Amino acid sequence: MESTNRLKNWVIILPFCICILVPTLDNIFSFLPKVNLKENRKLAESPKVDFAHLDKFPNEFNTYFNDNFSMRGIMTKLHRKLYAELFRVSSVWNVLIGEDNWLFQSTVNYLEIYKRKTLFSINELEVLGKEFQFRKEFIEQNGGKMYIVFAPTKNQIYPEKLPRYLLKKNGINKTEQLSEYLRKDIGVDVIELHSAFHDAKKNNEEVLYYKGDTHWTHFGAMTGAVEISKYLQKDFPVIPDLKMSDFETFYKEKVGGNLASIIDYREKVAMPILNFKYKDESRFRDSVVETYPIPKDFAYKKDYEITTETINSELPKILCISDSYGGYIQPFLSPLFSRSVFIFDKWEFKLNEPIVKNEKADVVLFLLMEGHINNLLKNHSLPDS
Numbered sequence: 001m002e003s004t005n006r007l008k009n010w011v012i013i014l015p016f017c018i019c020i021l022v023p024t025l026d027n028i029f030s031f032l033p034k035v036n037l038k039e040n041r042k043l044a045e046s047p048k049v050d051f052a053h054l055d056k057f058p059n060e061f062n063t064y065f066n067d068n069f070s071m072r073g074i075m076t077k078l079h080r081k082l083y084a085e086l087f088r089v090s091s092v093w094n095v096l097i098g099e100d101n102w103l104f105q106s107t108v109n110y111l112e113i114y115k116r117k118t119l120f121s122i123n124e125l126e127v128l129g130k131e132f133q134f135r136k137e138f139i140e141q142n143g144g145k146m147y148i149v150f151a152p153t154k155n156q157i158y159p160e161k162l163p164r165y166l167l168k169k170n171g172i173n174k175t176e177q178l179s180e181y182l183r184k185d186i187g188v189d190v191i192e193l194h195s196a197f198h199d200a201k202k203n204n205e206e207v208l209y210y211k212g213d214t215h216w217t218h219f220g221a222m223t224g225a226v227e228i229s230k231y232l233q234k235d236f237p238v239i240p241d242l243k244m245s246d247f248e249t250f251y252k253e254k255v256g257g258n259l260a261s262i263i264d265y266r267e268k269v270a271m272p273i274l275n276f277k278y279k280d281e282s283r284f285r286d287s288v289v290e291t292y293p294i295p296k297d298f299a300y301k302k303d304y305e306i307t308t309e310t311i312n313s314e315l316p317k318i319l320c321i322s323d324s325y326g327g328y329i330q331p332f333l334s335p336l337f338s339r340s341v342f343i344f345d346k347w348e349f350k351l352n353e354p355i356v357k358n359e360k361a362d363v364v365l366f367l368l369m370e371g372h373i374n375n376l377l378k379n380h381s382l383p384d385s
Helices: 002-029 051-068 072-087 108-115 122-141 174-186 194-203 218-232 258-262 325-336 353-359 370-377
Strands: 095-097 103-105 145-151 189-191 247-254 271-278 305-309 317-322 339-344 363-369
Touching (some): 103 258, 108 174, 122 174, 122 370, 145 370, 174 370, 218 271, 317 325
Parallel strands (some): 145 363, 317 363
16 A cells, blocks of 8 residues: 555656656756747847846846746647647637638737727828928938838628627728828828728638738739839839739748747648749849848848849839838749849838938838837938937
8 A cells, every 4th residue: 555655746746846857957968959939029038137227137037037938939829739739719819710721910010900990190190291291201202102002801701700709890990091091191102901901801801811811812912013013014004914924833831920820730731833934034124233221120131132133124113111021022022123132121110211312213112010000100211200
């Protein structure tokens, strides 16, 4: 009897000791595999001890430890997978699992656009109006014309795939409010894509957004590029038409995506996606040098600048300052210009005066996904801002 009790005690004690010792030893020797949780942010670095300012150290070390403790990645990934597989519920605050395994970003900024819950205040509109008036004049002084594109969120185009408990109010949202204000009160060219996307969805079987990702597909990017090029042709008739016949098309299985990676839901969102490849590569010049310094704290360094040139010097030049959506639309817009520079500026959407001055592009396009619209309030170019 005593030996049985002793065995039971060891059955409890041994796993407990392992659970304590393994993470502790891994913190020292780092023998467990590291799991990337796709958090889209830089993890906290180990703080330096400054004896003159020790009051900051406890909070800084706590932040560092919370981001880097042993088995954080393994246990977090297991937790996410169990919730998604067993209950079809996301354990991550910024991902929603919708109908037919469609995934949506559920940050406040994304959902408030869909729900139409809040609008910009009069003061905020005036601040943004002054900002874009300044940008418009600055760009014109440097030989260009400014355009703004608010790319629709997936929530807006595929609302039927959202969880049914998400309801939206009648009325306008922040995108519509700001677009109208900039057009009518400031005289800014705002290129509207929502109608074109709804028409494309209605008239085509191809999806415009990936099931497991926030971004538009090749077909979605093509749809946006066609609409943008049509608008730009009003001011620059020399811009050629963008046609499907300019591209080879083929289907490729898309597995995963940025949202699917977060909750380890890759296989659930797999689907064949229409891909495009430009036929006439001879139109592009070789060895175009990317010239602008990459911010040190920017995680996606290879995506910061994409510069291409075509052999037709009579075409206008374009500078596009964007979020990650710019990288998707760049292959479709760049053949229409003599030189195209796409800058992914960390979701800040700044004017980037040195680049505007250096490029002296005919078209300066600010492209941002509407879920990031509040970022415009954080980064001003006005000298007194």
